[in-house]
Amino acid sequence: MGAKKVAVLGAGSWGTALAIVLADNGHDVMIWARRHSQAKEMNEHKTNEQYLSDAFLPENIQVTTNVSEAIVECEAVIISVPTSGIREMTRQLLKADVKIPLIVHATKGIEPNTLFRVSEMMKEEGINEVSDDIVVLSGPSHAEEVAQRQPTTVTVSSQIMDAAKRSQNLFMNTRFRVYTSQDMVGVELGGALKNVMALGVGLAEGLGYGDNARAAIMTRGIAEMTRLGTKLGADPLTFAGLSGLGDLIVTCTSKYSRNWRAGYQLGRETPLDQVLEEMGMVVEGVKTTQAVSQMAKREGVEVPITSAIYDVLFNGQSPVQAGRLLMDRDPKKETEHLQ
Ligand SMILES: NC(=O)C1=CN([C@@H]2O[C@H](COP(=O)(O)OP(=O)(O)OC[C@H]3O[C@@H](n4cnc5c(N)ncnc54)[C@H](OP(=O)(O)O)[C@@H]3O)[C@@H](O)[C@H]2O)C=CC1
Numbered sequence: 001m002g003a004k005k006v007a008v009l010g011a012g013s014w015g016t017a018l019a020i021v022l023a024d025n026g027h028d029v030m031i032w033a034r035r036h037s038q039a040k041e042m043n044e045h046k047t048n049e050q051y052l053s054d055a056f057l058p059e060n061i062q063v064t065t066n067v068s069e070a071i072v073e074c075e076a077v078i079i080s081v082p083t084s085g086i087r088e089m090t091r092q093l094l095k096a097d098v099k100i101p102l103i104v105h106a107t108k109g110i111e112p113n114t115l116f117r118v119s120e121m122m123k124e125e126g127i128n129e130v131s132d133d134i135v136v137l138s139g140p141s142h143a144e145e146v147a148q149r150q151p152t153t154v155t156v157s158s159q160i161m162d163a164a165k166r167s168q169n170l171f172m173n174t175r176f177r178v179y180t181s182q183d184m185v186g187v188e189l190g191g192a193l194k195n196v197m198a199l200g201v202g203l204a205e206g207l208g209y210g211d212n213a214r215a216a217i218m219t220r221g222i223a224e225m226t227r228l229g230t231k232l233g234a235d236p237l238t239f240a241g242l243s244g245l246g247d248l249i250v251t252c253t254s255k256y257s258r259n260w261r262a263g264y265q266l267g268r269e270t271p272l273d274q275v276l277e278e279m280g281m282v283v284e285g286v287k288t289t290q291a292v293s294q295m296a297k298r299e300g301v302e303v304p305i306t307s308a309i310y311d312v313l314f315n316g317q318s319p320v321q322a323g324r325l326l327m328d329r330d331p332k333k334e335t336e337h338l339q
């Protein structure tokens with residue numbers, strides 16, 4: 001595989017980890033950071049102290065705060081900013097007015113109110129003016145482990161199979177295995193919805209509940225994700241894959257998960273504002289809980305776990321009471337969501 005110039009827009013934990021994968025594959029990587037101080041520190045010290053302090057950046061990673069410089073003559077642009085930054089990032093990309101052969105986003109969220117997936121937000125902003133080849137990369141992949149070159153598997157999905165295959169070639173190595181999929185709706189939804197369930201598992205564990213409760217939320221959680229996702233046009237099988245069950249497992253059980261840690265603190269009765277401030281990194285599940293609640297209402301789909309988490313986050317419900325109400329729901333047949 002020949003060396004390519006690749007831009008990574010977003011200098012947080014995930015952008016930095018993905019840049020390391022690409023640099024390991026021999027590509028010349030230009031990370032775009034939005035703050036000069038961070039770009040300077042990363043270029044001079046070859047580390048990202050704020051977001052991924054244990055990782056060392058290979059020599060073929062450079063950092064700039066200039067989007068045009070980052071993307072000029074690029075074979076691919078990777079977008080790894082939080083969902084709340086996607087529209088602004090897309091606008092900056094369009095301003096540079098350069099055709100881009102491949103755009104891969106690695107962001108996991110749904111926008112409240114519009115209820116758009118990330119690729120839909122990008123399309124609404126006009127991303128197709130610079131590229132038709134839009135791909136999502138998702139799966140069980142904490143940045144900290146990826147940066148340590150721990151074995152990791154992800155899925156890349158696009159409506160254009162050739163674009164998914166080119167992304168697979170770009171990222172794949174012996175430590176980072178990449179599968180393709182054509183179910184972009186399912187892959188984007190899986191990555192976003194599992195964050196809500198990780199908040200729920202964290203909440204339960206913060207309350208002192210044990211392994212049974214964790215397994216219950218994860219299992220009924222994937223049922224809920226599948227029920228809503230299928231209604232929105234996703235392939236139900238996608239939720240059994242890396243971007244569904246795989247990411248649900250890692251996010252609900254890993255010490256690295258910001259969503260799990262946020263849920264845990266909420267379960268210990270720390271106020272939401274304080275939890276988010278102390279985290280210092282994005283907790284996508286909070287806004288996604290709001291979006292999923294709105295989406296479920298629009299689609300007429302029951303999402304009891306999401307609704308319980310929504311009440312804790314936004315309606316002042318106590319986590320104990322939310323858990324009790326979940327357990328007291330009408331009796332159900334287990335596989336109702338599959339019929
Ligand atoms: N961390 C992980 O292990 C994984 C994360 N993801 C997903 O990747 C996405 C990015 O997360 P992650 O890197 O972890 O987040 P972090 O909180 O680690 O970093 C966020 C980065 O995005 C920048 N940023 C924040 N808001 C904006 C904005 N409006 N415009 C441009 N840049 C912005 C921040 O810049 P600044 O420092 O200047 O604020 C920072 O560089 C999320 O959707 C997350 O769910 C997916 C897989 C794994």
Ligand SMILES: O=C(CO)COP(=O)(O)O
Pocket residue numbers: 108139140141142143195198247250251256257258259260282283284
């Ligand atoms: O998506 C992730 C791992 O696959 C990261 O999850 P957190 O944002 O909860 O850390």
